Amino acid sequence: MTESQVDLEGLVRLRRDLLASGMTDPQIDRLVRAKVLKRIRYGAYVQYDLWEQLSPEDRHRLLARAVRARAHSATALTHVSSLIERGISLWGFPLDVVHTTRTGGDHRAGRRQKDWVPHRSILEAEDREELNGVVVSTAPRSAFELTTLGGVERALVAVNRLLHAKAMTMIEFKEQADAHRDWPGSLTTNLVVHLADARLESVGEDRFSYLVFKQGLVRPEPQFEIFDELGTLVARVDFAWPELGVFVEFDGKVKYERYRRDGETLDDFLMREKAREELVCQLTGWTCVRITWADLARPELVASRIRKVMAARKSGVA
Template sequence: MGIPSRMTEPQVDLEGLVRLRRDLLASGITDNQIDRLVRAKVLKRIRYGAYVQHDVWDRLTPEDRHRLLARAVRARAHSATALTHVSSIVERGIPLWGFSLDVVHTTRTGNHRAGRRQADWTPHRGILEPEDQEELNGVVISTAARSAFEVTTIGGVEAALVAVNRLLHAKAMTLDEFVAQAEAHREWPGSLTTNLVMHLADHRLESVGEDRFSFLAHTQGLVRPEPQVDVFDEQGTLVARVDFAWPELNVFVEFDGKIKYAKHRREGETLDEFLMREKKREVLVCQLTGWTCIRITWSDLARPELLATRIRKVMASRNKGAA
């Protein structure tokens, strides 16, 4: 079945927010005055020669600050400069994990040499062909499949897997398109990471936390869990969907994170009310299936060996009980 939509959430409009030094000077402001405005936190220096109103900067998320930095880079770069790699994915509003947002990544379109690397800017070598680029929010970026491949060449497997899964889940690309990009650029360094990400990629995962747990299960040698498992009551009515399960081992996993709280809380529902409803849901799943629930958090993911040991103990106890 084809992918019906490639749209992501609209991004904050950053048009016209970057003010270059040359423009400020042309308006009659001196360098000394610019420095005073920066010290007074009226202006925020984004990078050398580029500024924004400080109150605007304070309101922006880390992702939108990266997008603004990208615009400051492009404002003084070659006109053929396109946002690629991490910067292309951020421009789409796709969540990332494990990549720095302090550095803008670009590639030039057409047959142009890359610029000079700077502390906040990595201009990549290579050419961005017309079929690998598109325009979004007024800037040229690499296509979703191309940027997915690109990040596998600059990041670790876990970080790259998160990026690829988020693009797949957002329906910004298909797995076949990602594989096609990998095949077309097999000579690029980092193919080992790309191949492993292709093997582990799963569009069914719904959050960064789920992506990271799936990767943890792989690295810790756990049986690969089934994601998004439906649970039905005695009348065949769908009553719950759990994040992961090992049905044959009578164990399921629920990931507790802020995204889940925001996504599944009902209008007007307090956090305590939501947590109580989640607890009732967990009890119902256990009663209907006979499974044991393992709840994990972000802090658990930071201790993969301990979490894997805990999961193995639960699995072992369930096997003994079944015997």
């Protein structure tokens, strides 16, 4: 369990347990209307004030426990739900749907519901483990599973986050891809294998790397180190094209939270970042392109701007 995750053991209360404690259905309904209880899904409840305090990820984890409480005993959390249980950052996947797979018996999955997708497969012993008191698919298996849900970009984010967290190795991920070549979605899997990079440090960097690929730009070097005249490391830029004299810095909330010093205001941090950028430009003579989260929604425009900067560098204008 990560430091930011909440211990959810015993928090889900099923209808049958509430009835056994002496409550009636009308009483339960009144508590829900009064916002004393929160109905997570049919027949499953939690204290309302606790639900309000939970992050979207922990709400998903609680929903997953509500699903498992009424599911077949051989049900394991897989796909999106396995990664959320690991505390891995995701992008583009809805968190109001729980994904499961059975760990034994036949391949029957059960009926799909609006908040639950039981996948038709069997999770063998080598592909599952226990985490935070629930059975989940292993990190390499989960990574492969997400590539089958469609969408290269969102699958790439998940795989990179697992790689960067050292929850799995690239070899382990490739082994899963090779072992399931006959599964639907193998083309997405193969592309994610090609694009995955453990060096990327955030969801924003993952998405920018996909933008580079999708827009046909030359692949940059991530986490490029900059040294001063004495050979001292003074900076590490997010992406760089050293041969073109261009580097990219991604501005995102994660960077602010990770690199702000104790007691440092946001303005102080931004001023320090500006001084750092100026130092890099002075030492290298390169041009900086800053990318924001909003820019990622306009990939063609971003790519066009980068191409213009590169063209200016080649012509000696920049």
